[in-house]
Amino acid sequence: xxxFANLKITxxxxxxLCVMFVTLMGVNAVDDYLRQESLIVKxxxxxxxxxxxxxxxxxxYMSSVVRGEPxxxxxxxxxxxATQVAKRITTGSKYYVRQVSLRYRNPANRxxxxxxxxLQRFGREKAAEQWEVVTIGGKRVxxxxxxxxxxxxxxxxxxxxxxxxxxxxxxxxKGHPSYGYRIGQLIGAVSVSIPMAELYRQIGINLKLDLAVxxxxxxxxxxxxxxxxxxxxxxxxxxxxxxxxxxxxxxxFSERLGKSSDxxxxxxxxxxxxxxxxxxxxxxxxQESEDRYRNVLEMAQxxxxxxxxxxxxxxxxxKAEDLFGLPKGExxxxxIYTFFEEGDAVKGAIETYLREGAAAMIGEATPQRIRSIRGxxxxxxxxxxxxxxxxxxxxxxxxxxxxxx
Numbered sequence: 001x002x003x004f005a006n007l008k009i010t011x012x013x014x015x016x017l018c019v020m021f022v023t024l025m026g027v028n029a030v031d032d033y034l035r036q037e038s039l040i041v042k043x044x045x046x047x048x049x050x051x052x053x054x055x056x057x058x059x060x061y062m063s064s065v066v067r068g069e070p071x072x073x074x075x076x077x078x079x080x081x082a083t084q085v086a087k088r089i090t091t092g093s094k095y096y097v098r099q100v101s102l103r104y105r106n107p108a109n110r111x112x113x114x115x116x117x118x119l120q121r122f123g124r125e126k127a128a129e130q131w132e133v134v135t136i137g138g139k140r141v142x143x144x145x146x147x148x149x150x151x152x153x154x155x156x157x158x159x160x161x162x163x164x165x166x167x168x169x170x171x172x173x174k175g176h177p178s179y180g181y182r183i184g185q186l187i188g189a190v191s192v193s194i195p196m197a198e199l200y201r202q203i204g205i206n207l208k209l210d211l212a213v214x215x216x217x218x219x220x221x222x223x224x225x226x227x228x229x230x231x232x233x234x235x236x237x238x239x240x241x242x243x244x245x246x247x248x249x250x251x252x253f254s255e256r257l258g259k260s261s262d263x264x265x266x267x268x269x270x271x272x273x274x275x276x277x278x279x280x281x282x283x284x285x286x287q288e289s290e291d292r293y294r295n296v297l298e299m300a301q302x303x304x305x306x307x308x309x310x311x312x313x314x315x316x317x318x319k320a321e322d323l324f325g326l327p328k329g330e331x332x333x334x335x336i337y338t339f340f341e342e343g344d345a346v347k348g349a350i351e352t353y354l355r356e357g358a359a360a361m362i363g364e365a366t367p368q369r370i371r372s373i374r375g376x377x378x379x380x381x382x383x384x385x386x387x388x389x390x391x392x393x394x395x396x397x398x399x400x401x402x403x404x405x
Contacts, residue, residue, distance in 0.1 A: 013229060017222050024218055025211065032210050040199045044142050045131050051089060051097055052129075052146035052190035058082045059099075063153035070167065086190075094198040099148075101188030103177035112136075114143055115191050122147040123186050133196060140196035145189040150181040158187075236265045240272050253280035303380075303399040308392065309350055311335035311343075315396075323380075323399060325372035336397070341369040341377070350395065353386065362386055370399065 062078035070077045086097040100111040131144040158181045161174045303323040306315035337343035353359035368382045380399040
C-alpha cells in the first residue's frame with residue numbers, strides 16, 4: 001500500500017469515499033435484492049393462495065348447487081367449471097393454474113414429478129398448502145399447491161359407480177379411478193406455477209429504482225462529507241503545510257494563521273502559531289546574542305579565531321585581520337595551519353584530539369609563531385579550546401601577542 005501512502009490527502013479521501021460508496025452500494029444492492037425477492041415470493045404466495053381458493057370454492061359451490069344440469073350441459077360439471085374459471089382468471093398473466101390428481105383421467109393433465117411428490121405427501125400428511133421455489137429444467141420456478149378433499153357433494157359423482165349419474169357412468173366405466181372416493185379423502189390439488197424469471201424481472205425494476213434513490217442520497221451525503229472535510233480539515237492542514245514551506249524557504253517566522261475553531265485542527269493551527277512565536281523570539285535572541293558576541297569579539301585586544309578540524313577559518317575578529325595581514329572577507333575559508341611556523345604540530349594536536357578525545361595543546365596556553373601574509377613573524381601565546389556545533393567540533397584560538405591580552 002506504499003502507493004496509497006504517497007497520495008495526497010485529497011486524493012486519499014476521494015479514494016476512501018469512492019470505496020465507501022461502492023461498498024455501500026454493493027451491500028445495499030444485495031440486501032435490497034434479498035428483501036425484494038422475499039417480498040415478491042410472499043406476494044406470489046398470497047396471490048397463488050387466492051387463485052387456488054377461488055378454484056376450490058368454485059368447484060365446491062358448483063358441486064353443492066348443480067343437480068341434473070351437467071347431464072344436458074357437460075360444461076356445468078364442477079371440475080370443468082373450475083378449470084374454465086382458472087383459465088379465464090389467469091389469461092394474460094404470469095400465473096399457470098390447473099387441477100391435478102394422482103387419479104387423472106386425461107393423460108394431458110398428468111401431474112409432473114413435483115406435483116406427484118406433493119400429492120403423495122398430501123395423502124400421507126395433513127397439510128394445508130405447500131409452496132417453494134424449485135429448479136426445473138435448469139430454470140427456477142415458484143410452485144404452489146392447495147390440496148382438495150372430497151365432501152358429500154363430490155361423492156354424488158365420484159362415490160360408488162352404481163350411485164353415479166348416467167352421463168358419468170357413460171363417460172367412465174365401472175372400475176375407473178374416478179370412483180371410490182370417501183369423504184375427507186384427497187381428491188387432488190390446485191397447482192399454481194410461476195417462472196421466477198417473471199418475478200425477477202419485477203425485482204430488477206424495483207432494484208434499479210431503489211438503487212437510483214439510494215445512490216442519490218448517498219452521493220449527497222458523501223458530497224456533504226467531502227465539502228465539510230475539505231473545509232474543516234484538509235484546507236487548514238494545507239495552509240499549515242504551505243506556511244511551514246514558506247518558513248523553511250525564507251526563514252521568516254513572522255507568519256501567523258487564522259484560527260477558526262477549537263477542535264483538533266484549531267489546536268494544530270494554534271500550536272503552529274505558538275511555534276512561530278517561539279521560533280521568532282528564539283531567533284531574535286540568537287541574533288542579539290550573536291551581535292553581542294561579535295561586539296565583544298571585535299573589542300577584544302587579542303586576535304580571536306574559530307576554525308574547523310581541517311583548519312578552515314570561519315570566525316575572525318579585527319585583531320586577527322591585523323595579525324594575519326588579510327581582511328576578513330579573504331581570511332575566512334583559509335586554513336589557519338598555513339600561518340603557523342609549526343603548523344604541522346598544531347594540526348597533529350587537532351588530529352590527536354579527534355582520535356583520542358584529548359591532546360596536549362587543547363585547553364592549554366602554548367607559545368607559537370605566526371607568519372602573516374606579508375611575511376612578518378609575530379610571537380604569540382595561543383589558548384586553544386574546543387566546542388561542538390551540529391556534532392562537528394569547532395576550535396577557538398585566542399592569540400595574545402607578547403603575552404598581553
